[in-house]
Amino acid sequence: MSDVSLETGRRKQPAEKRRSNLYFVWRGVLGDPVARIAVGIILIFFLAAVFAPWIAPWPPNEADPSMRLRPPGTPGHWLGVDNQGRDILSRLIYGARYTLLCGITPVVLGAVISVPLGMFGAWYPVAGAVIMRSMDVLFAFPMALLAILLAALMGPGIGNMMIALVVTLIPYNTRVVYAAACLERDQAYVEAARAMATPGYKIILSEMMPNVIASSVVYSCTIVGAVVITAAGLSFLGLGVQPPTAEWGIMTSEGRNFIFNAPHIAAVPGLAITILVMAFNLLGDSLRDSLDPRTRLMLIKRRK
Amino acid sequence: MKNLIEIRNLSKTFRVRRGSFLRREISENPAVSDISIDIRKGEILGCVGGSGSGKSTLGRMILRLIEADSGSITYAGADLRSFGPAELRLHRRRAQIVFQDPLQSLNPRRTVAENVARPLLNFGMRAEEVQARVDEVLQLVGLDPGQAYRYPHEFSGGQCQRIAIARALTLEPEFLFLDEPVSALDVSIQAQILTLLRDLQVKLGLTFLFVSHDLKIVRQFCDRTMVMYRGKLLETGESDQVYRQPLHPFTQDFLGTVLHLKRDNRWEAAAERAEDLESAAPAMSGPCCPYVSNCQQRMPECARAMPALRTLHDQRSVACLLYPATA
Numbered sequence: 206m207s208d209v210s211l212e213t214g215r216r217k218q219p220a221e222k223r224r225s226n227l228y229f230v231w232r233g234v235l236g237d238p239v240a241r242i243a244v245g246i247i248l249i250f251f252l253a254a255v256f257a258p259w260i261a262p263w264p265p266n267e268a269d270p271s272m273r274l275r276p277p278g279t280p281g282h283w284l285g286v287d288n289q290g291r292d293i294l295s296r297l298i299y300g301a302r303y304t305l306l307c308g309i310t311p312v313v314l315g316a317v318i319s320v321p322l323g324m325f326g327a328w329y330p331v332a333g334a335v336i337m338r339s340m341d342v343l344f345a346f347p348m349a350l351l352a353i354l355l356a357a358l359m360g361p362g363i364g365n366m367m368i369a370l371v372v373t374l375i376p377y378n379t380r381v382v383y384a385a386a387c388l389e390r391d392q393a394y395v396e397a398a399r400a401m402a403t404p405g406y407k408i409i410l411s412e413m414m415p416n417v418i419a420s421s422v423v424y425s426c427t428i429v430g431a432v433v434i435t436a437a438g439l440s441f442l443g444l445g446v447q448p449p450t451a452e453w454g455i456m457t458s459e460g461r462n463f464i465f466n467a468p469h470i471a472a473v474p475g476l477a478i479t480i481l482v483m484a485f486n487l488l489g490d491s492l493r494d495s496l497d498p499r500t501r502l503m504l505i506k507r508r509k
Numbered sequence: 510m511k512n513l514i515e516i517r518n519l520s521k522t523f524r525v526r527r528g529s530f531l532r533r534e535i536s537e538n539p540a541v542s543d544i545s546i547d548i549r550k551g552e553i554l555g556c557v558g559g560s561g562s563g564k565s566t567l568g569r570m571i572l573r574l575i576e577a578d579s580g581s582i583t584y585a586g587a588d589l590r591s592f593g594p595a596e597l598r599l600h601r602r603r604a605q606i607v608f609q610d611p612l613q614s615l616n617p618r619r620t621v622a623e624n625v626a627r628p629l630l631n632f633g634m635r636a637e638e639v640q641a642r643v644d645e646v647l648q649l650v651g652l653d654p655g656q657a658y659r660y661p662h663e664f665s666g667g668q669c670q671r672i673a674i675a676r677a678l679t680l681e682p683e684f685l686f687l688d689e690p691v692s693a694l695d696v697s698i699q700a701q702i703l704t705l706l707r708d709l710q711v712k713l714g715l716t717f718l719f720v721s722h723d724l725k726i727v728r729q730f731c732d733r734t735m736v737m738y739r740g741k742l743l744e745t746g747e748s749d750q751v752y753r754q755p756l757h758p759f760t761q762d763f764l765g766t767v768l769h770l771k772r773d774n775r776w777e778a779a780a781e782r783a784e785d786l787e788s789a790a791p792a793m794s795g796p797c798c799p800y801v802s803n804c805q806q807r808m809p810e811c812a813r814a815m816p817a818l819r820t821l822h823d824q825r826s827v828a829c830l831l832y833p834a835t836a
């Protein structure tokens with residue numbers, strides 16, 4: 206805990222008064238060099254996805270059979286060429302669209318459903334028991350298996366795959382939210398809120414929510430990696446994104462037959478997935494610190 | 510002095526349940542049993558007792574944060590336990606609470622100003638008035654309103670407790686339940702906060718129920734003292750008298766450990782005993798004196814019935830068979 210004495214505080218410019226909570230989160234993240242790199246990586250991938258048609262040197266599915274299996278470093282194909290003669294860099298850039306879409310959308314949707322579910326469950330014990338026991342049922346299946354089962358039941362397609370992923374994610378995220386909300390519920394500030402006649406819904410939404418959502422955001426960041434990999438796996442099984450669409454998971458699986466004579470076909474998209482997953486994990490770690498007002502202050506101070 | 514709060518035969522038993530759907534009942538924990546006491550308008554009533562003796566539960570029932578099982582609480586002539594939502598809302602304006610851990614009792618993700626303004630917004634005050642009132646109460650507790658945009662953890666424990674007191678005072682209550690307000694603070698800070706509370710009490714004409722483990726503080730700070738043990742009220746009286754001449758054997762042991770009244774070797778023994786006075790000997794089943802398993806002056810009849818709280822001379826009451834009622 207740090208102590209700002211009233212004397213030192215007075216010297217600060219009043220401009221600091223208007224700064225919002227988010228501003229401090231932002232400064233906390235940027236104050237952390239590791240997080241800065243992570244944000245940079247994610248940003249690059251995002252920009253690549255958005256501006257793919259402009260920056261990709263070739264169309265993603267244009268094949269030049271004469272160039273098949275060329276290694277990275279080939280002029281004009283800096284990351285090499287795959288087994289059908291398609292430029293890997295271009296496919297990587299286009300693939301970022303699907304990979305980010307399949308990795309992030311289910312996590313966001315999962316959180317949007319889990320946060321109210323977990324908080325509601327923590328506040329109303331009976332509802333909580335029902336909700337958490339149903340989550341336990343979903344938990345009984347391993348994540349990948351449940352996703353495969355649901356995707357297979359609903360049929361192939363990117364939409365169905367994302368629905369399957371959302372359903373798979375909900376029990377994990379709900380449990381995290383529920384645990385965090387139960388901790389917050391027993392804090393003295395919640396009892397204080399009751400003592401000053403704050404209505405129940407306001408306690409949940411305006412007192413507990415900011416504290417609970419932080420843990421869900423952190424968890425969501427770390428789960429993006431698992432989702433990207435599961436989505437890649439579903440695509441690999443033919444349940445998600447369909448070939449020849451460029452998607453990192455499909456690219457990796459298509460390269461498996463050439464792993465010995467042309468390892469770059471699988472390695473390049475595999476590496477891209479690894480970097481993306483790592484970036485989100487590091488960002489999650491840093492958010493954990495900067496979303497918490499207690500540690501955030503130390504982060505900002507350390508930077509001064 | 511008029512009574513602000515009259516508590517009669519108040520009881521609360523916590524039922525700890527386990528199991529999910531079947532909700533089996535596992536254990537019953539009588540946190541407060543059959544307590545009757547008056548809190549007078551404008552007084553500071555101290556409440557002492559070991560850990561788990563029901564002090565917090567008692568105060569929370571007065572604030573209706575915990576619902577009592579049986580008995581009655583009369584607040585300014587009205588039956589508190591029958592209050593509907595509208596009356597309860599009004600009650601929230603008159604009675605407030607200050608917690609032990611000041612940092613925990615403030616929302617860490619809200620600035621000091623937002624924390625202190627919350628009760629005002631709940632009662633529909635307009636934004637510009639809220640600002641003025643927040644500044645006013647912060648000044649009242651000796652803080653610089655210019656620092657109100659900061660987060661609670663940027664302040665020291667003593668400052669946080671001032672903020673918590675400010676928040677409790679925003680609605681201009683007449684009664685404060687102070688649940689160990691200084692226990693988490695350094696000794697030097699404790700004195701400052703107690704002085705502040707005393708000043709506020711005089712200035713605003715407040716009534717306090719003050720819980721503390723620290724008997725020295727209760728002696729200095731409180732007009733009257735009540736001693737609790739295992740959810741029962743054992744003794745009440747003017748603080749000075751309770752400390753100068755404790756009547757109940759539990760109070761004698763309890764004070765002996767803390768005030769070093771007994772300097773002979775009995776003190777050692779008492780200290781050891783008091784460490785787990787609350788938990789050591791199992792409570793005997795059936796009605797009996799709650800202290801019977803530790804009491805050195807026990808008599809056979811002590812194990813037969815719970816001694817009633819008897820009023821003795823000069824407004825002292827004690828629940829012990831050693832003291833037959835004089836009145």
Ligand SMILES: Nc1ncnc2c1ncn2[C@@H]1O[C@H](COP(=O)(O)OP(=O)(O)OP(=O)(O)O)[C@@H](O)[C@H]1O
Nearest residue numbers: 523525538540558559560561562563564565566567
């Ligand atoms: N919400 C609850 N659910 C179940 N049992 C409870 C609850 N709150 C308190 N108790 C139990 O009731 C008894 C009295 O608790 P209480 O908090 O009133 O004691 P206390 O005198 O304030 O103790 P301390 O000095 O440790 O704060 C304890 O045995 C405690 O375990």
Ligand code: SF4
Nearest residue numbers: 798801804811829830
């Ligand atoms: S009633 Fe009996 S056992 Fe209880 S404190 Fe008095 S003397 Fe001791």
Ligand SMILES: [Mg+2]
Nearest residue numbers: 564565566688
């Ligand atoms: Mg307590």
